[in-house]
Amino acid sequence: MGILIVIISCLLIVLFYSPIRRQWISEPVFKYFKSILPPLSATEQEAMNAGTVWWDGELFRGKPDWQALLNMPKPKLTEQEQAFIDNQVATLLAMTDDYKIVQQDKDLPEEIWQYLKQEGFFSLIIGKEYGGLAFSALANSTIVSIIASRSLSLAVTVMVPNSLGPGELLSHYGTQEQKSYWLPRLADGREVPCFALTGPESGSDAGSIPDKGIVCEQMFEGEMTLGISLTWDKRYITLAPVASVLGLAFKLHDPDALLGQQSDLGITCALIPTSHPGVIIGRRHLPMGLAFQNGTTQGKDVFIPIDWIIGGQSYAGKGWRMLVECLSAGRGISLPALGAACGHLGTRMTGAYALVRKQFGLSVGKFEGVQDAMARIGGLTYQLEATRRLTTAALDLGEKPAIVTAITKYHMTEMGRTVLNDVMDIHAGKAIQMGPTNYLGQMYLGIPIAITVEGANILTRSLMIFGQGATRCHPYVLQELEAAANPNAAEGLDAFDQVLLKHLGYASSNIFTSLAYGLTAGRLISAPTHGVSAPYYRQLTRMSRGLAVCADIAMLVLGGNLKRREMLSARLGDVLSQLYMASATLKFFQDRGCPESDYAFLRYALDNNLYQIGQAFEGFFANFSNPVIGQVLKRLVFPWGMYYTQPKDSLAADICQVMMQPGELRDALTHLCYIGDKEQDPTGIIERSFDAMHQCVNIEQLIVAAVQAGEVVKGSASEMAASAAKQGVISQEQYHQWQSMDTLRKQAIAVDDFASL
Template sequence: MSILICIIAVVVLLGVLAYSRAPLWWSSLLLLIGAGYAVLQQGAHPAVTGILLAALLVLNLKPIRRAILTGPLFAVFRKITPPMSQTEQEAVDAGTVWWDRDLFSGKPDFAKLHQYAAPKLSAEEEAFLNGPTEQLCEMLNDWDITQKRKDLSPEAWDFIKKNGFLGLIIKKEFGGKEFSNYAHARVVTKIATRSGSAAVTVMVPNSLGPGELLQHYGTAEQKNYYLPRLAVGEEIPCFALTSPEAGSDAGGIPDFGVVTRGSYTDPRTGVYFENVLGIRLTWEKRYITLGPVATILGLAFKLYDPDQLLGDKEDIGITCALIPTAHEGVEIGRRHYPGTSAFQNGPNWGKDVFIPMDWVIGGQDFVGKGWKMLVECLSVGRCISLPAMSVATGMLSSYTTGAYARIRSQFGLSIGRFEGVDEALGRIGGLTYQMDAAQRLALTALDSGEKPSVISGILKYHNTEKMRKALNDAMDVHGGKAVCIGPRNYLALGYHAIPVAITVEGANILTRSMIIFGQGAIRSHPFVLRELKAAMNKDLVAFDDAVIGHIGFAISNMVRSIWMGLTGARFVSAPVDGPTAQNYRDIVRFSSAFAFLADTGMATLGGSLKFKEKLSARLGDMLSNLYIATAALKKFHDDGQPKEDRPLVRWAVETALYDCQEAMHGFLANHPNRFVAWFARRVVFPCGMTLAQPADRVGTRIARNLMEPCASRDRLVQFMYRSKDETDSVGVLEHALKAVIATEGIESKLRRAQREGQLKSITAKARLQEALSLGLITADEHTEIVRARRLKREVIMVDDFDSNLETADVDAIHRSIV
């Protein structure tokens, strides 16, 4: 019995050491002490200590360990690890890791998370957001843009150029605004709540494009010439990457250039240059935003040097150049028609077009470095543009649907009081909170100098997908009003444009199934990249350190997962007290469980995990939802933990953690090795799947907040453009909402009087007059009711057109029959 107690004590202490991630020699010392006690006090055979001592010497003495253990493992690892291509290597090296590394660690440091400064607008940025951005929004009419002009109005284009909207990220020394990434995103968000086409027009020059590339990699001459012109809209940029044969596989672009000597006329100056070193280009691109109206074309292509004019390398690699669209041979101007969106987008092409070498972005020194340039810039742009537009859609859906659900009534009751609508409203608000929180945290990283490539993939996929869900719910609540498009319909045009956001900057299917975990496992895992680099560099010493650390890491996460699963993570310390404390504990638990499952997947499936896209996608979902949950808690913390926002943060965090749990369940249910899956399930879910979706009452509280003017709603839609014009389809909502709320008691009194037989008139209008005549309501109340009903009719009216669907009846509100 004493031996058994000794074994149990050693196992428990080993578990404690593993849980706390103590050094290997601590565990080794504990085992030796336990073995010595068993031999000296309990009569165990001395060979036990000898065998154990030998094993521990192998583990702890690095020269012996490398010779006997990690050396043979290194040889096998090098054989089974596929070599990285140059594009894969550049993609891995591009960008930085940030909070995603903490989530992969199994022990996220919440103190560090809370120390990250909350993003704020400077006085200049706030003035721009509340000044020119508001003015631009006032000018925009999305119906006119998308259905009539198929473009922004000349006045809007002129305003955008003159007020520096195309130079938000360009440094002040070149005439730009030099705004923070946070300000850039908020400007895009506000514009997008008014017009998606206008938002795309503004965001593209400030995202992945010539401006961003020039600032980071351009020569002094290129910067001095182009950046001031881009900042004031004198030049309109576009960037051409996608080819008909290479969409998501951007590294496989067929477009090519050959280094040669040639002659050309510079379209900017009209000067002819003869026999200069340059590139002869052939390309065909499509889906290029601003392409049809661009004056300067950023172009990505593969560069070859068969005559070795630049050196001894023939295949130089992906290169980026900047070409005036007026240059001879550049074919540009035709348009694609992406749904109901009207932003300028189209193909361009050219055959055997000669350009001088100094048109390469960064000059000759940067030939072949285009892929790294693109990936690094893309990791920034993907955190800003589409996520900002997704947040805008969430805000618009929350604001309009909450108001509409309170204004619109059926069976004498606001439709928002019906539980089915209430459920949809709760989701809309919760998803908007998740999207905004996820982007805010990413923008914090960007403005601190990070380029979080893994997080950018998370944002691109999850924000656009949550946007789709929120807008679907908004459409359902609005019913026929959202189905029939027209000037009054503020949802349908955005709904029809959803596929654009889902498709561009990396198709969502690919982003989820391959990129998020595929990149995250290499970049964010504390040991995998070290192991891969050691193998590539034939560095056994580095491999030995990494693989031993990796084994300890995996064991630690296994022990932590079991213990926190058994205890519900109740003994984990939380950085805050109150209603969100358990959320922090659950995140620590699921962070360890995720790290354990990630290692389990990589260890048992090896390189084939790359092709098990459904399993890889679920691992990516785990990481993504942990990020979303922590982002929501950070937003709540930064906002001062307002009591009114507790339903929102609770819904956001509990939903994300539940989705994380479901992803774990799906991974284990579909892992091809059933024994491994059985064992891992007992580690991760020792007491079963214990997390539930948010309670119905949480969604109801969110819905109630969306259906009335309050601080929580205003914070949620803070950066939305809200017109104050009663004749505006969105602007009228606030007026109608306040009027309907103010008269709900009077309307209730009128319905009661009708039920009791006091009001006998047939129509609502006649009964209202009858109530006034009988003294049931005052003259002031009569005036209030008339106004509220007029505004309510304005809200619920659906556009109708002439027989050719050309002219809408703007006076339909006055066509009252009953």
Template sequence: MFGLITALILIGLYWTLFYRGISLRLFTAVTALVLVAFWAVGFYGPVGLVIAAVVFAIPAIAFNVVPLRRMLMSRPLYRVFRRILPEMGATEKEAIEAGEVWWEGEMFRGRPDWNQLLDFKLTKLTDEEQAFLDNEAEQLCAMIDDWEVNFELKDLPEPVWDYIRNNRFFAMLIPKEHGGLGFSAYAQSCVVAKIATRSLTAAVTVMVPNSLGPGELLVHYGTKAQQEQWLPGLANGRELPCFALTGVEVGSDATQMPDTGIVTRRTIDGEEVLGLSLTFNKRYITLAPVATVMGLAFKLKDPDGLLGDPDKVDYGITCALLSTDTPGVEIGRRHYPGAVFMNGPIHGKDVFVPIDAIIGGPEQAGKGWRMLVECLSAGRGISLPALSTATGKGMYGITSAYARIRRQFGTEIGNFEGVREGLGVIGGYAYILENVRNLTASGVDHCTPSVVTAMIKYHSTEMMRTVINHAMDIHSGRGIIMGPRNYLAAAYQALPVAITVEGANVMTRSLMIFGQGAIRCHPYVLSEMEAAHDPDFKTGLRTFDRLLFSHIGYSINRMVRAFTLGLTGARLAKAPVDNVMADYYRHLERFSAALAFSADVSMGSLGGALKLKESTSARLGDVLSHLYMASATLKGFEEHGATDEDVVHATWALEYHLHAIESAFHEFVRNYPIKALRPLLSIVALPTGRRFSGPSDALNGRLCDMMSAMDLNSAFGKRMSYDIYVGRGENDPTGRLMAAYEKLKEVDPFYGDFLRGVKHGEIEGATIEEQLQDAVTKGRLDERQAEQLREYDVLRYDVLLTDDFSKEYLFNPHSEEARRAEAESAEWRKVS
């Protein structure tokens, strides 16, 4: 019994030390004290103490005497590590090092500092930014007829183009000293989101120059002369920009682009000029058909050493800026993507430009890849989450309103459980997207996060896809008939654009999120890789030795923490708050520890082969992404206060995220390439199996009830609609829907009783007018209520209508025959 108790005490002691994190020296000291304590209580005598001391001293000295440890252990491991670690190309190294690690790093490392999140200040709109959102952005939305844009013109009307240029929508990120608006990333996000609720074509047109375009590159990297030359024109709309990156043979793998720039000398107007001979073939270039200035990515070569280094020929990816009317530049015909924003190919053969066309000047030759990665990373955190959030919040209001107005089998379709399944997902996703967008855009205002923007690009656009699909299902036939009344079809048709641009989603998930995140977010891996590539063996060995043993201690600690927290239902984790969200903080810390250990096992056991195990990488990336998104929900909840709506929406979101995390871990373990490691990974990540099943039907139902009763004037309603455009007037598709919805809320107190009376035969009549008259006669309604119901029924019926067209209009909407046919149809409708 004494032996059992002693064993349990020792296990508890070391388990506690490993759980809290223990240094090698402290571990050695504690073990020495344990051996002495055993001797003191008589567990063994003096001889036993000597034997134990000798046995203990050998590994203690080997591990703690650093020069000896390096010679016996670190040196052999370092040699193997240097040999097996693949060389990192310059472009790969730049991609990994580009940007900064932000809050996603805390979620990756297993012990998140929640105070760092809670103390972080979300960006707020300035008075100037708010005014622009309320006025210029509102006016732009009001000018747009999305049916005219998508079907009749296949382009924005010229007055809309002029308004965008004249009001500096293309210059939101350009500083005021250069004539731009100088907006925050968050303000840009709000403006793009608002425009997107009106027209995806207009939103994409505005967002691309503010995402990856010459303007941002010039602001961050351009020479003073380049900034003075180009930025004022870009700011006032005189210049329209595009950026040519993607080619025919390469998409996500931009490092393989065949486009070249050769440094050469040419005689121009009798003067010898050092410059570039550019040959390129680009496609999918937004604004190319109308651009006046273009940024161009190419591979720079200097075969004659004209840049000053005779031993360097290949400089790598470089960015240049040139006018589209430069001789040799050919703007191709338009592409026709799902949305009809301007997009097309650009070609050029032996296009000569001066050497100072390189963005940043000749000193920035070969540094274009890092420029692109950093700017694109920031863009991913602004534009596409804004589009996705606009869709989520727009569908939140539109679909819940339609589900109340549309009735089948004598009841609102929003009461059907099948409809509520999809409706709840729309509401939950909209809440998630809003909180994620706010946190991420605010992060971009403070730093240049790279990993987090990749994960949010992927997950926000995938949520956007799900939201639109559910909205289409709920609207049914109302959503598929094209025409001015349809507020869904254009977004549904253009959805693949968001999924594909700025990195195809399948590649972003499989290769980027964890592939980049594991190296950037890990506290030791990148430094270990740099040590392995150190040309000075002794210096590298010293660094590697220190990192290696810190890394081992880190991994043991995360394993013990993950297993302990998983076994105890995360009860031992500390929450930074004392409210209904406290348990969710604890569970996120538990899964953060499990991710840290699983990442270490994956990188250690698979090594460089992990790059090729894309499904394994993607599942760990999913865990990291949901940890980040869940923390964004917690941040939003703490920021705005625990309203009843916030409690329900946040609980739905967190139950969804935790279920997704467990599912990702389950698939990760079940399919791990090395079968022998599956039991270890399973017991650490999911020691008691899966515990989260996602939002329950009851929780989903509560959320749907809140959606259907949403008050836009409440604190929650204002937060969910402040950057949403709702049209006005009988000719606006969302305007007529919301007018009907507001009228429904007005008649709600007596409308249900009226319908029940009709259903049970207590109110008679073949038409709505006869039924209303009978209800007044029988005292079920007064005259005022009957008139309100007449007004609502007109609005209700109008919402249900879909468009129809003459064959002349569909064939050529601009023809005189089409105009005449549609006018005759309008007259017929009035008579009917």
């Protein structure tokens, strides 16, 4: 006992007596930390400091405050926003013929362009004082999702001016003069904007853009003017072929020190009228399966005045920070909205089609193989809507959560692709024959576009989510990085020493708590609710703690190499992502009042999240650079083994029943899906057929009973119905109702054909 007391006393002295701690612990660790410190480029440093840390920080640190999440206000549209959706958006969609836009005209018709401009579709994010609508992130997302369910080409056209671009950059950083001139013109449609960032040699690595500007003096409008000589070559620029004003990102150089002492100023953003001499626009790309305006822009030695920099001369070289901060918000709205649209359209149409389409005398939705795919569609759509609502709620509260929006963009677009794959399989031939009645084909072809832009999904997963999150979300690492980077070694060591002590306590607490959670299978963890959701809160808290431990160990052992071990860090990013989406799903369930009708969807989504978390951890442990440490971590997080499984088959039937029945939950999960009321609208035909079949359920039951009793001879559906009417099994009125339903059903499953092509 005496020896134990001595050992503990020595440890306490080493840890808490500053001179000894600094000499024996802090200084050696400081030197080691500097040696493994990953080199951060200027653009990476800007990205690290941009945006805010929000719920992602709670999950990363292992102590999520669930009650704080549940106490967040339930997101809700304002009366003005709802009225715009009910009127302007509804009118716009009624004007839209997506088949004609994509297959014939390769562009929006002029009347739609004019309607978009005059009704403010390009000014959703512009302040009311400048003539804009100043809608919330939730409204922006909702509008884009609804439009996308009708036409992806139209949705992209609407979303780009309301995402990263001149309108947003001017609103946040423009000079008062720039705002007063440009924002009203953008709001009322006099100007059509585009923003040129991507080039042939710079995509996701936007910091490497070769486009350059040289500070110089030249004649402009008859006067010698301080300005910039610009040369650029950009591609993939949405709206560029029709834009009247070009936002341009370039690297600014000042070789003659006309602005100050620094030669290389860094990335800068400027606003240039496309009518300005030397600006080249007009040539188009043809995005796969879609017809929105997208193209190239170039310029060589184009001179612009210095005050055309967005924000004015004082913002020279600050463009990257501006872009990252705006992108961290915009990335959570527009592209995820396209993923949500896939879910809403897919769930509504597939539920109806699975009832209407019959094989072997049964609706195809009754077959277990089809139900397996339908469960994925319904379960993922529940989570898509939950994630959309939570992320936009955060943005409307003023957060700019870079990690959360990267998670949202990556996973919602990927989930949208998964949903569409299953939807296409179930619709089969109906989905692959293009024509006016195909409501899936263009979206299926277009969803890869959402996956490749605003940060290609592969790089978002492998570099951004954990790579940036490990530094931003960790409570101490960013402070340690800053201390290690301090050019004054003594000051850096002092700061590092104070942070390190806190870090050691944090890490020790996480290790012991994670083991305790694992040994008890999380059963002793408190949950903010009771009932079906309570076990999920416990398991997610347990996995959050496990992530905190594994992230700390990975950063300690691998240091700067962790950035290069992309597959390894991506798996930890997957854990964080699944934790976030599961959190969103629990919040959505709570906001809906925890109805029993949601149980199957909730359990399917969360069981899938936990299974994906388990698989990500298994891959992380198996591929850790030090196999011994990998196995120790595995036993620490999963002492009894990883027992999370994929969702149970029994949930599939429950989900399918909701998808194939009219009801509140079906409407809630598909309220963003456009249903046309015109006679020949394909979505309207499916929906009317679906409703008619439910109205004929009793008639179908009478006919089936008569066949089984031998009163009606078994044959085709139409023959049996006619015979049942003749035998008096059903009335003539019921027979006519059945005939109307069958006509609608045949119209719903029909596909387009053409005399010639």
